[in-house]
Each structure stands twice: as structure tokens, then as C-alpha cells.
Amino acid sequence: MPTKPLPIAPHDDVRQRLMQEAITLFVEHGYAATSVRQIVAAAGVTKPVMYYYFGNKEGLYLEIINGISQQFDQLIAGMYATSGSVRQRITDLFTGILDSVQDNRAVVKLVYAIYFGPPQGAPFVDFNRFFDVILGTVNDLLTEGISGGEIIPCNRDALCWSLVGSHQIVLEEQICRTTPRISREGIIQIVNQILDGVAPRTNNSTFEGVDR
Amino acid sequence: MPTKPLPIAPHDDVRQRLMQEAITLFVEHGYAATSVRQIVAAAGVTKPVMYYYFGNKEGLYLEIINGISQQFDQLIAGMYATSGSVRQRITDLFTGILDSVQDNRAVVKLVYAIYFGPPQGAPFVDFNRFFDVILGTVNDLLTEGISGGEIIPCNRDALCWSLVGSHQIVLEEQICRTTPRISREGIIQIVNQILDGVAPRTNNSTFEGVDR
DNA sequence: GTCTATATTGAGATAGAC
DNA sequence: GTCTATCTCAATATAGAC
Incomplete structure (x- = not known):
């Protein structure tokens, strides 16, 4: 029936x-x-x-924002599963976000426009959270890396900002340029080069690990 | 009379x-x-x-954009006079731009909104030039630093993007947060830490120069 | 749920006096 | 150069039939 x-x-x-x-x-x-x-x-x-x-128009806008917010939370939630060296986990975090950005260019462009742009009459939306989550995660990983000996004692804040800043600029290339001058391989090389600079030194080696 | x-x-x-x-x-x-x-x-x-x-409204907008464009050119023109080590010149470039950004927050916010945001019916303006000038300058300085021995042979592109990315994120903090979590002293420390990582090594030293 | 038709407001822009 | 008064159009939003 x-x-x-x-x-x-x-x-x-x-x-x-x-x-x-x-x-x-x-x-x-x-x-x-x-x-x-x-x-x-x-x-x-x-x-x-x-x-x-x-x-009304605002209601449509807010529904879109809600959806984006949920998407981001799911993306980040799916990343805490990674294990391995701190270097590997930072690389995984950055490439994971990068891949997602490349798959959702339109949405990410909207996020950046809202973050950097004026309200335009639309209700205010605070996307600082997105950025702060990344910043906090990297900071935690670096703390772990320093206490575990993977990273030598150094200026952790400077290290954190330089890594996150490098990551951000790669993301911005993806959404602002039709042909980005740097992307997935680039951010991996950057992370490696920066972390090589603060890695424990072997005794009599020439400088190793650059451009791996 | x-x-x-x-x-x-x-x-x-x-x-x-x-x-x-x-x-x-x-x-x-x-x-x-x-x-x-x-x-x-x-x-x-x-x-x-x-x-x-x-x-009309567009005319007013374009006059504003023109003024900003000229301001930027003057700022950059006043920076080619610096001399000294490559590290010093990169630091001077970054802090010089930072100081100018802090003195012109409103204008810089407008630039970022235009760069990352949609046209909103306003005539298209290409601010990529601003960014490319910085990128090119740093790249030239790094090339000089490597050939002169101040920087060891390494991945110059990665180095360039990490420096410029770090600089950018500091600028973005100035215009997106009422109380930036990092600013002038921070970018100096970042430049030093990154460049320490690719500086020639003295023979039997422990790691020196971090967090100077 | 989806349409046609319409109400209402505020936008950009101008005419013409002073 | 600066004003008052006004034109024209497109925007958001709704009423009411189907």
C-alpha cells in the first residue's frame, strides 16, 4: 500500500x-x-x-552566517584527533584548514569580507572566534613542543604569531588571487623552515632540515 | 592698502x-x-x-582612493633610504609601515575592507599593488642577505612569505582589535627569531640570539 | 507555498534662486 | 558656492488571490 x-x-x-x-x-x-x-x-x-x-533580508543573512559557523566548528572538531609530533600536528592543522578553504572559496571570501569589512547595514557578526581558535590551538601545541624538547626554549609568542601569520597569508592568497603564488606545499615548507630554526641542534652537523 | x-x-x-x-x-x-x-x-x-x-558619490569615493594611493607611495618612497644589515632594513621597513598604520587606522581599515570585501557598487580598485611592493622589497632584501652571507642558503620563498605573513598579521591586529595582542615590539622579535633560524652558525656556541 | 500587484520609503541626482 | 525644493527610480516589504 x-x-x-x-x-x-x-x-x-x-x-x-x-x-x-x-x-x-x-x-x-x-x-x-x-x-x-x-x-x-x-x-x-x-x-x-x-x-x-x-x-526578511536580515533573516536570510543570519541563517547563512549560522550555517558557516557550524561548518567551521565541525571542521575544527575533526582535527583534534591527530597525533604525532608537534610539527606534524601543526602541519596537519594548517593543511586541513587550507584544503577546506580551497573547497569553499565563496564562503571563505564572505567570511573575510565580513571580518575586515563594515557591517553594511547587516547585523554584526563576530568572526574573531574562528581566528582565536587557531591561535589557541597552535599556542597549545608549541607549549607542548617546548616542554617535550621538540622545540628549544625560545620566544613562544613570537613563534606562534609567525606560524599563524604565515598560515593566514597563504589562506588570503587562495581567496584573493585567481592563481595563488603559494599554497599547500608552500605552507608545509614554511612550517618546516620556521621550526627548523628553533629545533634542538645536533653537535657537529651542518645545518640540516632546510627545505625538506 | x-x-x-x-x-x-x-x-x-x-x-x-x-x-x-x-x-x-x-x-x-x-x-x-x-x-x-x-x-x-x-x-x-x-x-x-x-x-x-x-x-557624484563615485567621484568622491575615487578622490579618496587617489589620496590613499599617493600616501602609500610617499610612505614607501621614504623607506628606500635606509641602510645597514638586511635584518635591520627589514625591521625598519616593517616598523615603519606599522607606525604609519597606527597613525592612520581609519584609512587602513578602509583599504582592508576594499581589498577583502566586495565592490558594493563602487568602482573597482586594485590594492594588490600595495602588498606586492612589500613582498618584492622583502624578497630583494633576502636575496641580498643570502648572497652576502648574512643569511644561509635556504628556501628563500618560504622565508619571504613567513616574514611578510608575520608582518601582515601584526598589521591586521592593529586594525581589527581595540587592544592588539601584538604590535611593534612583537614584530621585531618575530623578525629576529625567524632570521636567527637561518643565520650562519658559530662553531661551538649554544643557540644565541633568540628573543633579543 | 507561491504568485501578481501594490504600498511606502529612501536613495541618488538636479533645477533654479540667491 | 550654497541653498530649498523637487524629480525619478529602485529598494524593502506586504496584501490578498490561488
Whole structure:
């Protein structure tokens, strides 16, 4: 006996389509310069549909932000499983984030635009958290590396900022340039070169480990 | 015998006031979300005054961008005079830019918003040049440092990106946080620590020069 | 849920007096 | 050069039929 189609999530695709097109347009023209007219046209529906699902333009925007926030938390949550040397775990963290950034360029561009840009009339969103999580994680790993002898006693703060800064600039290359001048292999080499500089020295060796 | 007041630059202050208030508002709300109504109100004049001086909103925006571009060129031009070790010259370059950024926070915030953000209906402006000048300068200095023996043969690209990335993240702290967690002393320490890692080694020394 | 049609507001920009 | 008053258009948002 055939059952009726379940009434749950009746037209979830329309919601998704609206959000997807809105992301594209917000990235391209910004929140204020994107009209709901453009959004609904891109999604192939009419204005009242948008207002039906999201209440208003702000509601649509906030739903998008929520989704991004959850995506980020899931990404980071899936990274605490790594084990191995501190150097390896930092490299894994950085390349993991980089891979995710390359797979979600549009969303990441939106995040950067919101982080560095003005509110544009849109509700304020604090993305500092994203950055602070990375900063805190690297700081913890370095502390562990120093106490464990993998890294010599040095200026840990400077080390932390230089690593995170190098990582950030690689991410920024991915989203600001059509052909990034540095990416996955580059950040690995940077991490190695910086950490080689603060690695314990063997007695009579020439400098080893550069450009591994 | 009293002479008439000179007719040159009759009301240049009005122009300047409009541009200054526009910068503040563009930083605060973005180009699209700032109305000329708000701008002229902040400057204490009426709309036709703005249209008289700048033609339209875009014209005002472009004048601001032009001014910023010239400021940057002057800043960089005043930096090629430095001499000394490569390490010193990189430090001078970074701290010089940092000082200027701290003195012009509003303008720099605008630059970052334009660089990372969407056009918002404003004419496109390419600020990649700013960044590329810094990148090129550091790269040249490192090349000189390696050939001169101040820096050991190593991965120069990785070194360049790590230095510039570290510098960038310090700048970003200045404009994104009310109380930056790292600034002038921090970037000096970072440069020293990174360059210590690729400095020629004395024979039987313990590791020297960290955290100087 | 989705549409057509419309209400309402505020935007950029200008005419014309002084 | 600067004002008041006004034009024109596009934006957000909603009413009400289906």
C-alpha cells in the first residue's frame, strides 16, 4: 500500500537555493548592494517566497552566517584527533584548514569580507572566534613542543604569531588571487623552515632540515 | 592698502571635510550603506555642495582612493633610504609601515575592507599593488642577505612569505582589535627569531640570539 | 507555498534662486 | 558656492488571490 509523501521539509530545496544564491551575490556585491530582487531572481522564485522562509533580508543573512559557523566548528572538531609530533600536528592543522578553504572559496571570501569589512547595514557578526581558535590551538601545541624538547626554549609568542601569520597569508592568497603564488606545499615548507630554526641542534652537523 | 583675499582654493576646507567624513562613514557602514545624505550632514553642508565638488558619490569615493594611493607611495618612497644589515632594513621597513598604520587606522581599515570585501557598487580598485611592493622589497632584501652571507642558503620563498605573513598579521591586529595582542615590539622579535633560524652558525656556541 | 500587484520609503541626482 | 525644493527610480516589504 503506497504511503503519502512525508510532509517534513516540504520544499527544503527552495530554502537551500535561496541561501546558495544569496551567498554568491553577497560575495560578489556585498550585503547592502545586493537586492532581494536579485536573490529571488537567481533562485528562480519571487519575493514573497523569500519573505515566507526568512522573514526578511536580515533573516536570510543570519541563517547563512549560522550555517558557516557550524561548518567551521565541525571542521575544527575533526582535527583534534591527530597525533604525532608537534610539527606534524601543526602541519596537519594548517593543511586541513587550507584544503577546506580551497573547497569553499565563496564562503571563505564572505567570511573575510565580513571580518575586515563594515557591517553594511547587516547585523554584526563576530568572526574573531574562528581566528582565536587557531591561535589557541597552535599556542597549545608549541607549549607542548617546548616542554617535550621538540622545540628549544625560545620566544613562544613570537613563534606562534609567525606560524599563524604565515598560515593566514597563504589562506588570503587562495581567496584573493585567481592563481595563488603559494599554497599547500608552500605552507608545509614554511612550517618546516620556521621550526627548523628553533629545533634542538645536533653537535657537529651542518645545518640540516632546510627545505625538506 | 588692503588687497582682496586671493581667490585660489576658495573653500578647500569644505572639500577636505567632505572627504574626511566620507572616510569615517565608509569605514563604519561601507560604501553602499552610506548615503550622501549622511555624508553631507556630517560635513555640515547640503547635497548640492557634494555634487558641485565631486560630481557624484563615485567621484568622491575615487578622490579618496587617489589620496590613499599617493600616501602609500610617499610612505614607501621614504623607506628606500635606509641602510645597514638586511635584518635591520627589514625591521625598519616593517616598523615603519606599522607606525604609519597606527597613525592612520581609519584609512587602513578602509583599504582592508576594499581589498577583502566586495565592490558594493563602487568602482573597482586594485590594492594588490600595495602588498606586492612589500613582498618584492622583502624578497630583494633576502636575496641580498643570502648572497652576502648574512643569511644561509635556504628556501628563500618560504622565508619571504613567513616574514611578510608575520608582518601582515601584526598589521591586521592593529586594525581589527581595540587592544592588539601584538604590535611593534612583537614584530621585531618575530623578525629576529625567524632570521636567527637561518643565520650562519658559530662553531661551538649554544643557540644565541633568540628573543633579543 | 507561491504568485501578481501594490504600498511606502529612501536613495541618488538636479533645477533654479540667491 | 550654497541653498530649498523637487524629480525619478529602485529598494524593502506586504496584501490578498490561488
